Amino acid sequence: MxxxxxxxxxxxxxxxxxxxxxxxxxxxxxxxxxxxxxxxxxxxxxxxxxxxxxxxxxxxxxxxxxxxxxxxxxxxxxxxxxxxxxxGVDLGKAAMRKLEINAIKYPIKPCKGSSEKKHTQINADSHNDASGDDVAGSIYSDNSTSNSGV
The missing domain is CATH 1.10.287.1080 (MazG-like)
Incomplete structure (x- = not known):
């Protein structure tokens, strides 16, 4: 392993x-x-x-x-x-989804080489909603080892 x-x-x-x-x-x-x-x-x-x-x-x-x-x-x-x-969260799917959300929040052109602005400032002109709601795929695993009561 x-x-x-x-x-x-x-x-x-x-x-x-x-x-x-x-x-x-x-x-x-x-x-x-x-x-x-x-x-x-x-x-x-x-x-x-x-x-x-x-x-x-x-x-x-x-x-x-x-x-x-x-x-x-x-x-x-x-x-x-x-x-x-x-x-019951599929961590791999959740991480990939989060990368997609971050790509929306932090588009390449205005972000490249800068840590000055928050995503809300970067997206103010180009996106009204950078919540990532349009990113598809459930992060919840189908076969979690957890008990339903946990």
Whole structure:
């Protein structure tokens, strides 16, 4: 499973198996998973807290620091995948839909190379509604492993 090419679906299945084998489903409510993920985001933040701006690729980081970063990033990802599964959201579809919405909110020409304006300012002249309502496809998975009462 380790390495390139792992899908969100594979992670979702492995996490569901992992939790089931340990009888952890009873603890995996959306609230509990979210709070655990927020804790992991805090641990991830601590890695960067006193480093200032860090160049891409982390060229000056030790191997141990990069390994620790990978572990914390993985913790956040695993909780996010598990939370989306428990909530019945197809995370891959939701992410692709969000990219489409963002493409509407942030058209290339007025946005390229700029972080000055908010999307509402960029779209004021060209779009009355940048809500993404015209983006097709449901993000809700058909076969969530969650219980309907969760």
């Amino acid at each position: 380790a390495g390139a090419g792992v899908t969100l679906e594979e992670l979702k299945k492995r996490l569901a198996e992992f939790a089931k084998e340990r009888d952890w489903d009873q603890f995996h409510s959306p609230r509990n998973l979210l709070l655990a993920m927020v804790g992991e985001v805090g641990e991830l933040s601590e890695i960067f807290q006193w480093k200032g701006e860090v160049p891409r690729g982390l060229p000056n980081w030790k191997d141990e620091e990069k390994e620790h970063l990978g572990e914390e990033l993985s913790d956040v990802l695993l909780y996010l995948v598990r939370l989306s599964d428990i909530c």
